[in-house]
Amino acid sequence: MSSITSLVQSVDWLAIAPPTIAAAVALAVLVADLFLPAARKPLLGWVSTAGLALAALFLLPLLDGDRRTFCLPGHPDACSYVADPFTLVIQFLVLGGALLTALLSIDTIKDHDLPTGEYWFLLLSSASGAALLPASRDLATLVIALEVASLPAFALVGLRRGDRLSSEAALKFFLSSVAATAVMLLGVSFLYAATGNLHLSRVAHALTALPDPRLATLASAGVALTLVGFAFKTAAAPFHFWVPDTYVGAPLPIAGYLSVVGKAVGFSGLILVTVQGFPSYADVWGPALAVLAALTMTVGNAAALRQDPRRAHSAVRLLAWSSVGQAGYLLVPIAAAGYAHNPAHAIGSTVAYALMYAAVNLGAFAVAALVARTSPANRLTDYRGLYARRPLVALALGFFLLCLAGLPPGIIGLFAKVTVFSVAVDAGLAWLAVVMAVNVVIALYYYLQWTAVLFRGAEEAEEAGETREAGAPQAAPTGARPPHAPIPAPLATAIALATVLGIALSGAPQLVLRFASGALL
Numbered sequence: 351m352s353s354i355t356s357l358v359q360s361v362d363w364l365a366i367a368p369p370t371i372a373a374a375v376a377l378a379v380l381v382a383d384l385f386l387p388a389a390r391k392p393l394l395g396w397v398s399t400a401g402l403a404l405a406a407l408f409l410l411p412l413l414d415g416d417r418r419t420f421c422l423p424g425h426p427d428a429c430s431y432v433a434d435p436f437t438l439v440i441q442f443l444v445l446g447g448a449l450l451t452a453l454l455s456i457d458t459i460k461d462h463d464l465p466t467g468e469y470w471f472l473l474l475s476s477a478s479g480a481a482l483l484p485a486s487r488d489l490a491t492l493v494i495a496l497e498v499a500s501l502p503a504f505a506l507v508g509l510r511r512g513d514r515l516s517s518e519a520a521l522k523f524f525l526s527s528v529a530a531t532a533v534m535l536l537g538v539s540f541l542y543a544a545t546g547n548l549h550l551s552r553v554a555h556a557l558t559a560l561p562d563p564r565l566a567t568l569a570s571a572g573v574a575l576t577l578v579g580f581a582f583k584t585a586a587a588p589f590h591f592w593v594p595d596t597y598v599g600a601p602l603p604i605a606g607y608l609s610v611v612g613k614a615v616g617f618s619g620l621i622l623v624t625v626q627g628f629p630s631y632a633d634v635w636g637p638a639l640a641v642l643a644a645l646t647m648t649v650g651n652a653a654a655l656r657q658d659p660r661r662a663h664s665a666v667r668l669l670a671w672s673s674v675g676q677a678g679y680l681l682v683p684i685a686a687a688g689y690a691h692n693p694a695h696a697i698g699s700t701v702a703y704a705l706m707y708a709a710v711n712l713g714a715f716a717v718a719a720l721v722a723r724t725s726p727a728n729r730l731t732d733y734r735g736l737y738a739r740r741p742l743v744a745l746a747l748g749f750f751l752l753c754l755a756g757l758p759p760g761i762i763g764l765f766a767k768v769t770v771f772s773v774a775v776d777a778g779l780a781w782l783a784v785v786m787a788v789n790v791v792i793a794l795y796y797y798l799q800w801t802a803v804l805f806r807g808a809e810e811a812e813e814a815g816e817t818r819e820a821g822a823p824q825a826a827p828t829g830a831r832p833p834h835a836p837i838p839a840p841l842a843t844a845i846a847l848a849t850v851l852g853i854a855l856s857g858a859p860q861l862v863l864r865f866a867s868g869a870l871l
Contacts, residue, residue, distance in 0.1 A: 395456040416433065419431045451473065489576075508520025530582030537574070558630045583615065585616070650676070664729060682782060713845060751798075
């Protein structure tokens with residue numbers, strides 16, 4: 351009894367506050383949904399948004415240093431939850447991304463008649479798991495956090511009941527994620543059998559001196575299987591096949607959420623297991639991740655090239671393939687960490703790139719959500735002449751696309767790419783730096799094509815040979831709003847926040863690297 355009491359008393363409630371607040375608000379919203387009349391259920395959206403903002407505010411008292419809890423008695427270095435700079439930066443990214451998703455969702459729920467209580471409960475539950483994962487320092491907590499973040503996301507993707515695309519997307523997402531989890535659990539079980547430990551610090555120590563060659567073989571298999579599981583979660587090729595259909599079938603805010611928060615979850619888990627758990631196997635996972643990075647960015651950008659802005663191809667599908675290509679860039683510094691004597695700088699580059707990508711990619715999805723209100727099909731041709739209809743929105747989307755491409759005035763995108771490129775060169779991965787440079791040039795083509803469409807009128811488009819697919823409707827689809835319908839305040843706020851953040855960071859890009867450089871393990 352005394353040991354249980356001491357364990358309860360040792361919990362640092364302030365350290366675990368951000369994910370705990372998100373989980374508590376999720377439960378409160380689910381219970382409130384049972385009692386609120388239908389006319390008052392939109393209040394749940396504002397309560398959820400306030401809950402995410404409160405969870406993010408609780409990161410501020412944690413900035414003064416490392417806080418650890420759920421530690422083994424007598425072993426302060428073996429803890430299950432650590433609120434260090436790496437944790438706080440990723441939690442800021444996760445909660446900020448979830449907050450922007452919440453702003454995008456308020457009108458989407460009403461427009462598509464989605465179940466309000468279930469939607470907000472699932473979103474907050476997923477956000478709480480995503481916020482828990484970067485603080486996890488043992489393999490069991492890592493897997494649990496990953497599943498808490500993933501399981502609600504399956505339901506969110508398929509929440510448009512009666513929509514065939516939504517159901518198909520949820521099924522593909524579910525099956526691929528279950529396969530990844532099964533592979534990962536097998537790898538974790540092998541590592542536990544070989545080392546007798548689950549805490550990352552102890553696993554790392556045990557892997558350096560395994561007494562039996564058979565245990566070394568078992569540990570190698572465990573490392574490989576764990577990396578394969580996280581490769582699914584990060585949408586690294588060839589484990590990326592679920593991404594395009596899932597993004598197209600999901601509600602647009604959830605597609606944006608998966609592209610940013612889902613990636614943050616996968617990449618933070620991958621960083622933790624490689625850099626903290628398996629440093630002695632860097633000669634294995636370093637080259638493997640370098641190959642995955644090259645393959646992922648090439649597959650993603652090559653597929654994005656097929657989404658022609660001159661035809662009625664899906665804008666969301668282009669963003670999905672772009673997201674796969676960007677995942678390749680994010681993998682480069684993690685691979686470089688396997689070659690570096692001090693991996694801290696490489697990890698900081700990944701975090702810096704992720705912060706840039708989160709702001710501008712969610713901004714692009716926010717504009718896509720606005721265009722979908724007037725053109726539910728959300729084809730690339732629906733963006734033609736957007737500048738004439740909504741000049742500020744078109745300028746914002748053009749800025750987001752230039753940031754993703756790494757072109758001025760999107761200085762933050764250029765800065766992030768140069769940082770990642772220099773990390774690869776410093777690590778001796780010149781071939782990977784060349785592959786990245788080629789892919790950046792390829793990506794320029796489809797980003798600039800889409801940007802040009804925004805400023806092109808109907809007559810210019812016809813002269814340029816833009817066509818509709820056979821049978822594509824010329825009039826606005828059923829349920830569409832007038833082209834000049836007012837922009838809902840939450841949606842306008844999300845676009846404005848992403849734009850202001852992108853412009854501010856482009857004006858002082860060193861702030862991102864300075865902020866991310868604190869994210870050292």
